Amino acid sequence: MKGKHIVQILMSLVLVIMLASCSNEASTDGKTADGKFKGELTVWIHPYVGNELKSKQNEVFENMAAEFKKEYPDLKIKFEEIPWANREQKILTALAANQGPDVFYLIPDMMGQFADRGVLTPITDLLSGNFDRSDFPESSLEAVTYKDELYGLPILHEVVANVYNTKVLEDIGASKEDVPETWEEFNALAEKAVAKGYYARGFEGGNTLNGTLYPILWQAGGDVIDENGKVVINNKKGIKAFQTVNDWYKKGWIPKDSISTIDHFSLFAEGKMLAANATGITISTLKERGMTDYVLGPPLKGEKQVTFGTTGMFVVPTSSKNKEAAAKLIEVMTSSENTRAFNEVTKYIPPRKSASDMYNNDPDMKQMTEWLPLTKPGVIHPVARDVMPKVQAELQMMLEGSKSPKQAADAAAEVIQAEIDKQ
Template identity: 60%
Template sequence: MGFKKIGLLFMVLILTFTMAACSEDSESTGGKVDKNSSATLTVWVHPFVGEDLKDKQKEVFDNMAASFKKEYPNVKVKFEEIPWANREQKLLTALAADQGPDVFYLIPDIMAQFADQGVLTPITDLLGDDWDKSDFEESSIESVTYKNEMYGLPILREVQTYIYNTKILKEIGGDPNNLPETWEEFDELAQKAKDKGYFGRSFEGGATANATLYPLVWQSGGDVISKDGKVLINNKDGLEAFERIQKWYKEDMIPKDSINTIDHFTPFVEGKIMAVWGAGLTVSSLKEKGFKDYVIGPPLKQEKMATFGTTGMFVVPSNSKHKELAAQLVAEMTSKESSEAFNSLTKFIPARKSATAIYDGDKDMAKMTEYVQYASPGVIHPVARVVMPTIQAELQAMMEGSKSPKEAADAVAKAIKDEMGK
């Protein structure tokens, strides 16, 4: 579905929600919900784990429903799984037809887009003033907040960083206990890897800019869009990120298929790449494959240490007929116990401080948890997701040689400004 069609869906949604507000009593009860309320709540979730753990994921969600039912015995909770692919369009289509869920999962850049169009209900209005958010990490609360309103409760945090092949490191004279922290240190090591016939790092150009361009922009000291809405991606710091990607590609530090691939995990496991860009789930996948020759390194810095790491949240749509109950369900799904169970299975990092102890005995996830302080959840702006395909296309054109880094950066900046002006 094209972006013009998504725009039309948003218009339909706005009309739908406006009519619903006029025809129903939608005034918040301030978190006061009758324990004897009767309803069926539908929750849309995604495959957060592989097929081999699908039953365990179902068990985690079933336990959340069972715990909620202790407080609200007359409420039925239905979990329905939808694929990651095209999830935005599926959600918008269902919500426009008034057939959507009462609770669903979002990440911050999509949240900002949906919130800006009135698709979501601020969740603090539904939970009440006495709801305590002190156990959530401050950064995770910031990630679910848009225009001073909290639109969801966070269930997970993520950090993306380099995971190195220790066999390759030793072969090229690297030290697994003293890994690169700067661009220059990394490139020096990547050059040694190249000289031995390896690629320096993975670069999955078919992925979103969150996993490719943005971490480099932030590490250079730049930003994509400032908090006051200025487009910064083509300034000196942003341009430096484009130039670094071009350098890696031209100098064969990243594979030739980096232009559009979405899989460099396989060649890393096959021993062809010194470092793979990954997260906790990457480490889990390595362990499942019996791959032991790895070590987790820190996010890099040029001006500052920074990386991408999303914050996952559960939200309530504006046209849910049971918004207050749905908000209470979200509170249960993000409780300490629920967070511990969910993140232990999925290998994400809990958003609740009290739940992070699940990784006290896991050196790899403890390291990931240490690095989460450097992670940004992306660009929290309504146009963030809309411009992703343009960014991918411009990076591809740059790597192919049809555009210079400045031309690509300027084209991305123009696309962002054009979307803002619509």
């Protein structure tokens, strides 16, 4: 028995020595003893473009990795594409199991939720001394800042404006010069279009509220949660937004499948609809299809002129073992040159001032860029993403006729408050 104990003690000593040796070889931050980064960084990206441009998107990311490896040759960079659908749950599940990436893509209304759950690393103190804050408009940095900490660096901006079918405009006695700027002007055209058998606009009720209810709510002067954290979606202005959508549905301004569909662009492209939401990708798609019978229109003005426009950023999770290296990689990925290359392929708007001239020869995209100051990046609150499907359900019940606009708005306020109370 005594000999057995001696063997166990010797084995334990060997294990301690082995662990000590490993810890001298590399730190938990992915560095060797001489301070060089080593190992592998995994980056989760999404299909920012369609299949026809996938090779160009991949080339952009490969060039980012190649540039990074010039300075950090001992680090391997691996890009993995995950679908947009259910990405939030996939990312959170992976991070909880310590199996997630070292860098991933995020938008502002998800940032607060992820930061409050403790799965994001503030990168304010991880950036190199060469990082130039002045090349970003303050609004861009605000969109990636939460509780005074920088959690990511932006690579894209998006503006949701409007696009109008010029053939439909002509058929109702208008022209591309009559593109509306206010709700009153739009409603006048919409009535004429519906009278001629067209739909007035799309309303893709199965998509995120950022592209459906929220812009209408903001334009009515309302909001979901005010700056003091109070739920205000069911105040007078909020109820007006619900009422507006309900009126469109009852009058046939939007299609009957507006309750749950995710695609009304096809109806617009087929010439059956006056107007649709428009982003840079919309314009690119129209051009690819050879469609020239369209004209862009600004975000509409009610009490306010405002629309949704996200800021896409790359962030570092707390589970990454190479946080410092990951932050350096984000700097390279969002450099002026790489930002320009990424947005040339994806048709988003670059957040860097030094890349702002890239659309000078593209009138449509230049116009979209000029509308950037009219955007909001969504609801910036830890419960922003959690409440979306619940508010969406209330909106759908209203359209189905089981709730009035006020009842739907009040119920939406209740579910939002309930989520806040859980914190």
